[in-house]
Amino acid sequence: MTRLILRRLLVSVLVLWVVSLLVFVATLLLPGDPARAILGQQATPERVAALQHQLHLDLPVWQRYLDWLGGLFTGDLGTSTSTQGPVTALLGDRVSASLVLLVVAAVLATPLGLALGTWSAIRRDRATDQAISGISLVIAALPEFVIGVALVVLLSTTVFKIFPSVTITAPGETVWDEPAQLVLPVLTLVLVVTPYITRMMRATMNEVLDSGYVEMARLKGVRERTVLVRHALPHAIGPVAQVVALQLAWLAGGVVVVEFLFRYPGIGQALIDAVGKRDVAVVQAVTLLIAAVYIVVNLLADVVGILANPKLRTEAGR
Amino acid sequence: MTAVELPRTAPPDAPPARSGGLFRTAWTFPKAKIGAVLTIVVVLIALLGPWLGPVLTGHTTTDFAGKPFKHDGVFGTDGLGRDVLTRFLAGGTTLLLYAVLATALGIVLGALLGMVAGYGGGWLDSLLMRGNDVLLSFPQLVIALLAIAVIGPEGWLLVLVIGLTHAPRTARVARQATVAVRGQDYIRAAEMYAVPRSRILLREILPNITGPLMVEIGLRLTYSIGYIASLSFLGLGIQPPSADWGLMINENRIALVVQPWGVLLPVLAIAALTVGTNLVADALASAAAGRKREAHA
Amino acid sequence: MTAALEVTGLAVSTVAGSPVLTDVSFAVAPGEVLALVGESGSGKTTAGLAALGHFRRGLAVAGGQVTVAGVDVLSLDAAARRRLRGSTVAYIPQDPALSLNPALRIGLQIAEVLETHGYEGSVDERVGSVLAEVGLPADAAYRRRYPHQLSGGQQQRVGIAMAFACRPAVVVLDEPTTGLDVVTQALVLKTVRALTAEHDVAALYITHDLAVVAEIADRVAVMYRGDIVECGPAATVLRTPSHAYTRRLLDAVPDPDAASAPPPPEDPVLATRDVSVSYGQHVVLRGVDVSVARGECLLLLGESGSGKTTLSQCIAGLTAAYSGTVSLAGTSLAVSTRQRSDEQRRRIQYVFQSPFSSLNPRKTVAQSIEVPLTRLTSLSRAERRARVDEMLDRVRLGRALADRLPDQLSGGERQRAAIARALVTTPDVLVCDEVTSALDVSVQATIVELLGELRRELGMAMLFVTHNIALAGEVADRIAVLQGGAIVEEGPVRDVLDAPSHDYTRELLAATPRL
């Protein structure tokens, strides 16, 4: 089992490295000069020249890649061309802000999705099930900005004026100092993610509840609750972990639209801003970060899958 | 003597594996009917709209019907004073076209990759699937953001980028389906007669994975629509002065309180379209999974 | 003696309303084994599960009564039914691999029944004793195993142990030996017989194998399309069947003692020399030599996993690698079929084990049969079609079915189509890999008969692979017995059947149930 996990880990590291290479190349292709991008209309030739000199844009490409890669290991993500400060300083707060959004959304959506999915499966083909699966099917189809706009109209500006529709943080304050402004972004993400988890959980549970061993457990006279907890749920862990992982990874990347909509000071906003400003170091850092989240989360899901499967657990362990 | 039990042949009312049968089975689900109706209505609007708009309203998509965000005409005017209904009617064609093209690209590419990886096996499989992992770990929106920053918001680029981001996901599904089919004796029978590998892929494997692929097409179409609309919403997709639903939402969102139609019509259309295609895809998935019609008295 | 299980006028139908059981009545006394036989889909499982008051999703009871140890099961509420299950009436499922929870240790799964029903006394001890009763090791290490760490036969015996753990009054066994090889099957049958006799348990034994019935049952009930068509003492029903379906079942049972033709002269058209195959550490074939002469039929006999399919596929060129040689009329062949010539490919043909997977479900029968013609001959389209039609007639399938898709055919018809595909290029050697084992007994007989006729008509050599020794007398001239990847005995059919020289062969013959 350890070997299996180690191999999986090695592959992940390899994938991450290739991603880093691709990210670097992709950002090289960004047209336009960062110096000009920073100065905008104020870009007089003298000021452009001065700024370019400051930004060390004159080193050969491969050297810049090696420097950058080396920096990653020491926690140095490079220098932002637009703030001219370290990227880590620029992203620090934003990463934790996005993380808060992500974690809160995940912590709410995952158990909710699992519970709804299980409930739906237990009540298979009854009204509850049909309502849950119908609604989740519809919500799952809606693009996140449609959900977000609908929530703003409903809860913030037009119908009810309950929650703030944008996020404002004073310096030194963090986004969670004023929880009310987290409500709409979190709710949007929860609405986007929960239907997928619900549907997957329902499908998996249906399959498990139809399985021979669940039927056998019932024929043994085992109580329904025990059937569910001991015989059915453990089998849903593996496949559902995959979906939850996928959704979490989606959250990391898909948070861009939601952050844009709610002006949430996270990495998504930073990314849009950085692409516009040709702030290559920031683009690289954020992209790599999101990719790393994806890879790590998937790795975890695989490990959970391996641990939840006695066959893999026992066989590979020897 | 020992008799081995007849493996469960399809019960009389279970779905046969053919794709014609798949559609027929899927059609027995109410959700397929609702989905198809939603989709067809929106597609009809998208296809006939550009021609119907000027006839109904007397305005083209670009001329001015009044001041911005006023209630002139049936559904008022947009941010430039153009007729919302005309623009709404014309606004689905491009979205739909791009979504269909992107889906087609993603499916063809993904199915090909997945089938080759699944059938080839071995190092080829590992290589393709690790490459797939790399693509998958690249956040979809970031790819689009970078590509559009590099090249500009061109139509073909949208199709390409979205198609490409679909490909690895489709490849996974196609690979899984192929692996399930690969071990089947009819593939080995074809190999026994030295049928060329390309022909095995196209003639023996492809027809047998149409079930999951059909589901995938439905899902990818849903995502493509949402994705293109999202990009337009971020201002990166279809560009003005084109009439486009995603763009309309972006342009008119600001006046949601005064003149909601400029947002509501396209939001409803996009919602109906994505929900419709998703319902159909889900019905196909249920049919492919062999679930019998929810028997309810 | 009063019946432990009594079913009267039971009717079950689907929720949609179509009947599954119409009017089923039978009774089983303590210590008695009632065999419930019938073809697939006749409703055996449905009737068996009704004894536990359980109906599968989509089915509902439509009338009748089920009494277990004096209790009217169907009138009980869910909780009371649950208390009955596992304690008074137990169930042994058809497929242990699917019915044991793969995530739970087997000891726990057995203990669970005891705990659920509040077993008085030491649960641990009882688990140990019931494991011993079914002939499994009772030590702690064994109990900590997961199902996937057991063989199929062991899994099935764990299932039996689970059923007998609470000393039930009634057990329902749903085809418990299907999928097991003859030796394991004999062991399981012995266990069941011993346990029922010892504890005075009433057993309902579901099967469609009449030979098994003869071994185990006191009485037989024959089911046909949801109805009991015949019921009586086993000896009576098997000797003087009154219903047409029962007779058909009986006729289909092959007779190992049937006479066969003398061996033809030695002239090997196909020969393997020292063929060995291993998958990693696992050696599957260890230097196998077999040869088949022109017009001869060699029966390759072996239990499941002995390497029969592997050998057949070496001959057909479908394995990745083997050592040794396979030669066709003296010329040695390349390992992979892709490296062999069209002519070589044409001369050796292979029929797969399962007709359900060997035909592409998206191709019509004619299209599938046409493939070898397209690949291996240069016939025109019209000529190919003519050959296909002719071949369809030959395998008694008829041209009418040419444009059907496989799922519009029955299993037997599909196997005929697969045979037609193998024969359409008139091969010299036909390798049949357990071509009948996926088929119902009655169908099995017709396929064996067809192959015999075709062999005589076309004069080809045949390698007939099977694990069913009962077929030997019907089809083969010679027998080769494969065990653990090596040939342990070889000789003319009569000699081997009458005077087996190897222990394994003797064991096989002894374990084979007979009427």
Place this chain on the structure above:
Amino acid sequence: GATYAAPVPAGPPKPGGRLRVGVTGGGASDTLDPHIPATNPDIARVINLYEPLLIRDHDYRLQPLVAQSLKASPDARTWTAVLRDGVKFHDGRPVTPADVVATFKRIMDPKDPKSGAAGLTMLAEVVPSGDRTVEFRLNTPNAGFDDLLGQYSLGIVPADFDLKRPIGTGPFKAGSFTVGQQSTFTRNEHYWRPGQPYLDELVLINFADDDARINALLSSQVDAIDQVPVALVDVLNSDPRIQVLAAETGTWLPFTMRVDRPPFDDVRVRQAMRLVVDREQMINQVLSGQGRLGNDLYAPFDPAYAKELPQRKQDIDAAKKLLAEAGHSTLDVELVTAPIQAGAVEAAQVFQQQAKAAGINVKIRKLDTTTFYGENYLSWDFAQDFWYTRNYLPQVANGSLPKSPYNETHWQDPEFIALVTRAGSTVDPNARADLIKRAQKIEYERGGLIVWGFVNQVDAHRKYVAGLVPDRTGISLSGYQFRNAWLGTGKEA
């Protein structure tokens, strides 16, 4: 919550309180540097932290600030500034001539020239000429030099200025600052205007998105916002809690045609393009009526603005005729646009529609702002740009001379150059006005700019915010001069 009508504060200004302002734009390049403000938040910060020698007031009149007066020598080559008494930096030190000299040295630093340097090319040196006086010596005579000094990006800073301690003479002192997010400011107790500022604290918050900014105002997350999308003026006006602040400005969003590139090198084509524009409709559709007609001339607040030139109107027939004469029965042009300012992309679309009537086929190429201002900025054949208002000569210096930093049209007319050069050194106002009017006539007849209108500045604030007035300079929210602002009652409600 319920919507209620807030009372408009009246009476004498009430000191104290905290004002939160939503400002458009900003991002990772946000800065507190006094001399390189680029975005709106930068400008708002600079205006409240620092003060230049002079500045244009709400009515576009040049007013002395750190300087008490600024006088030109008769030949307009030397300008002498007298510093105002009692003007102190945030740390309490008084402003000295040495500080002024150091400030201009920082701005004109040849290694790192700041934004203002481009407009001050004629400035030879800055020398202290007394206790309270500073002398500006010019290479070439310039009668409008006072105008050039009246820029917010020329704030006076102490000689030992360090960006880590951003000190100026402005009404507010720098508090905390989060790049791309927001900045806070506290009251400067040393401020020279008695009683001002009234607020204890000022918070400027970046908003990239119009929607978010307006929602923030509606949901009371900010007290005031700049740049209300014009289409929403009516909505906000109808909200009893909100006061819309609209100002007529000289801000313009021209189309720029390169006069040295075909097809625009033919003056008939340029005239045709100008005749195609229905300016009324442009203002209605693009600005929802929030603007004034333009006549292809800029600097409407200049005393010498050529009001007498007839207002150009749409004339499709004349345009067609001109095009035919120039040999174009139909004309295909590409218009490069970007969301450089609210209304830019919209104006491009309206123009496209209007040009159709004259058989001109306009293809719109929409770029992102960075690309627009990237390498090809100033070399697009046909594009747009955005300018706040200036007087005529400073605007010419910025955009209409061969060596101007932003000559988008590559305008290089010898007769025009001669006229403006003479005007630049003419001190007599009447003579100068005459020269300027002649130069304007040339641009009116053959220039490469299509100035279709001047944009009203529309901002909004909650009714409890007082002291904000319309400002004609084009800078938002009372010119971001929050020293005047104070909070009435009702804020906490």
